[in-house]
Amino acid sequence: MFKKLMAKFGVGAATVDLKLDAPGYRLGETMTGVVRIEGGNVEQRISELSAVLLMRVNLRGQEVTRQVQVYPISRNFTVQPKPFVQEIPFSFEMPPELAVSTPAVQYALQTRLDVEMALDPTDFDRVEVLPPEPVERVLRAFDRLNLRQKPDSGKLTPYGQEFSFFPAANLGIPLNELEVVFFTSPDELRMLVELDLATGFMRREKEYKAEIVVPQPLLASGQEEELSRYLLEKIREFANNPQAIPYVSLASYRQGHYGHHGHHGSGMGGMIGGMAAGLLGGMLLGEMMSSVEEMAFDDGGEGDEMDFDFDFGGFDE
Numbered sequence: 001m002f003k004k005l006m007a008k009f010g011v012g013a014a015t016v017d018l019k020l021d022a023p024g025y026r027l028g029e030t031m032t033g034v035v036r037i038e039g040g041n042v043e044q045r046i047s048e049l050s051a052v053l054l055m056r057v058n059l060r061g062q063e064v065t066r067q068v069q070v071y072p073i074s075r076n077f078t079v080q081p082k083p084f085v086q087e088i089p090f091s092f093e094m095p096p097e098l099a100v101s102t103p104a105v106q107y108a109l110q111t112r113l114d115v116e117m118a119l120d121p122t123d124f125d126r127v128e129v130l131p132p133e134p135v136e137r138v139l140r141a142f143d144r145l146n147l148r149q150k151p152d153s154g155k156l157t158p159y160g161q162e163f164s165f166f167p168a169a170n171l172g173i174p175l176n177e178l179e180v181v182f183f184t185s186p187d188e189l190r191m192l193v194e195l196d197l198a199t200g201f202m203r204r205e206k207e208y209k210a211e212i213v214v215p216q217p218l219l220a221s222g223q224e225e226e227l228s229r230y231l232l233e234k235i236r237e238f239a240n241n242p243q244a245i246p247y248v249s250l251a252s253y254r255q256g257h258y259g260h261h262g263h264h265g266s267g268m269g270g271m272i273g274g275m276a277a278g279l280l281g282g283m284l285l286g287e288m289m290s291s292v293e294e295m296a297f298d299d300g301g302e303g304d305e306m307d308f309d310f311d312f313g314g315f316d317e
Contacts, residue, residue: 024128028096039084097275102154161273173239
């Protein structure tokens with residue numbers, strides 16, 4: 001009787017330990033592994049075994065945690081006393097529109113064992129969320145072009161996850177910074193880019209929005225040099241003649257359209273970081289407005305020149 005009472009408070013109760021088959025998974029991939037359950041001092045009835053994917057984001061030094069998804073594993077079973085051990089395999093699909101793991105965006109799986117009328121045992125395991133293969137190929141191509149990721153690259157904005165780069169070598173164009181938001185689809189990879197160019201007589205920095213569409217053949221293995229060449233040509237084309245850049249509506253991506261041609265998505269793929277941004281909601285919008293106000297103050301109060309419709313927004317860490 002005493003053992004049962006103590007088990008209700010977690011002393012001598014069953015324990016859980018989730019083990020992933022790999023330390024990280026790409027967006028859209030299937031996570032696999034097993035949950036190991038070890039019996040305690042008494043028999044215990046389990047209502048539900050589940051795993052919860054949690055996202056922790058750092059916004060200007062403030063850590064915010066959001067529940068992404070609950071994955072049920074098993075229901076209504078009994079855990080016998082020691083030396084009882086049971087391993088239950090599982091497989092979960094990684095949401096395709098989550099953000100990629102960065103120092104400011106981290107993930108963990110919380111395993112929950114719902115014990116009837118007792119304290120529920122839990123287990124936390126970190127999981128690395130990796131970019132889809134096409135996005136990773138582009139990131140490597142940028143690196144080959146001496147475009148290095150900035151310390152705050154991968155931050156979340158209301159439009160998704162924004163990756164930012166600076167030229168570590170002279171590219172022959174007045175590029176100070178390149179910011180990219182990725183949209184994946186089965187046939188191509190679309191990139192909404194913002195180029196910070198030093199233009200004009202005073203070489204004052206100005207932002208230009210553009211779109212780069214990468215055909216699927218260039219994202220295949222063995223096409224690394226061709227992909228790098230293609231991206232550099234596009235960036236140079238925009239930088240050398242920014243007035244000729246076609247109109248790009250960033251808001252249209254959030255409505256299921258993309259590009260200046262008005263195409264529709266196929267229902268597969270999506271904006272990298274779009275789901276993560278949605279989980280944070282108004283917090284990201286507030287960070288964006290705070291950043292805009294700071295930039296306007298630093299610029300002598302000329303806030304009316306800011307482009308609210310198409311700016312990626314974001315936050316400074």
